[in-house]
Amino acid sequence: MDERNKKALYIIMGLIIAMLLGTIYGSYLTPQKTHLTFGATYMTMNNPFYEVINNELKKEIEKKGDELIVRNPELDIDKQNEQIEEFVTKKVDGIFVNPIDSSKLTSLESARESGIPIIAIDASVENTDLIDCLIESDNYHAGVLCAQNMMNRMQSANIVLLKHSTVESAASRIQGFVDTIKNNSNYRIIDSAECEGQLERAMPAMQSILKEHSNINVVMALNDPSALGALAAIESLNCQDIIVYGVDGTPDLKSLIKQSPLIAGTAAQSPIKFGTLAAKNMYKILERKDVPKTIEVPVTMITKDNIDSYNVKGWQ
Incomplete structure (x- = not known):
């Protein structure tokens, strides 16, 4: 085999290995992407607790020059499912969700199939395999x-x-x-x-x-x-x-x-901690770093x- 063919073979092998590594390490990589977009849907924005979480989350994301799309389902689980499907269609880089009903959030399956990382905030979902991380109080x-x-x-x-x-x-x-x-x-x-x-x-x-x-x-x-x-x-x-x-x-x-x-x-x-932790752990997931399945924030009487x-x- 001459040198030219050897080089071509090495290039092909390198590409195959890179593709295999991409499969092994998951689909949360965003190579060459300089602007990330995230979606967030809370059970309601008629609660100052979620407003504070969202403000902190948005602040952390915009610090990096990225964007947060926020939706308010107003305690309607059908609307929340539609909003998550919208995020999937928009091909967002990550989803933050505060579930209205932990057993009826079927849209998370679409997000998971699309390889979008998901962080649940304040409440978990029935099928925890559909989320990457839960951030909640004790x-x-x-x-x-x-x-x-x-x-x-x-x-x-x-x-x-x-x-x-x-x-x-x-x-x-x-x-x-x-x-x-x-x-x-x-x-x-x-x-x-x-x-x-x-x-x-x-x-x-x-x-x-x-x-x-x-x-x-x-x-x-x-x-x-x-x-x-x-x-x-x-x-x-x-x-x-x-x-x-x-x-x-x-x-x-x-x-x-x-x-x-x-x-x-x-x-x-501490909703301030919720927002900060949610943003930091989403970026860790996208960087293929390990994050805890559950992060529990202490409460104080x-x-x-x-x-x-x-x-x-x-x-x-």
Whole structure:
């Protein structure tokens, strides 16, 4: 074989090896690409928690000269599936999703088949093989912290739960609360309602419950907006001696911890960390670096005892 043919053979072999390596290492490489585009869809933007996450995520992405396309499905799982299919059609370089219903996000299969990396934020999906990474709070522990604080405050209680059962993170918070009190008969759950974590749905749901029960002592709400809805209902019916727990650590609820005897506390999350971690780990995935399957951000209980240690005008 002459030198020219040898060189041609080496080139062909090199190309074959490069193609094989590309197959082995996955399809998340974007060689020669200087501008990346990402898609993000949250369950709703009618919640300051997701606004803060999105602002931090966008800031990190735009720092690199890249682009974030944001969609709001407004708690409609069909819309969220359509939005993810839109991202697939646009051939985005990565998808951030906050699932409305962890069992019905079928569009992730299309994204996975297209080789698009996916990071779930705040809540997981039923089939975790469809995502590369989950970034969430220690949601179960948030419920535990609220229950422990309640048990330290009162020897017995009749309790109402405000829930959003289709969302894994919200369900975990309520489960943590329930598991903590379940072996103590002094603490009884006398009613519950689904409110999708929305103030405007929590308020009428709580008003209905208050009209049925005159012996409520505690409301455990899945998040701060629903806790604010419970507070509005309690005040509208001039009820007394009912305390409310939330989960989030919003500026609104932290301010009320100082002002209102009805707000007992909140298990605080860190949406600022969520946004930063989501962006950094997406870039790591695209660079073929290992990332944890789950990144769990700790929560902190904020009550009247320690509220002065926190900034009530912003998030932690």
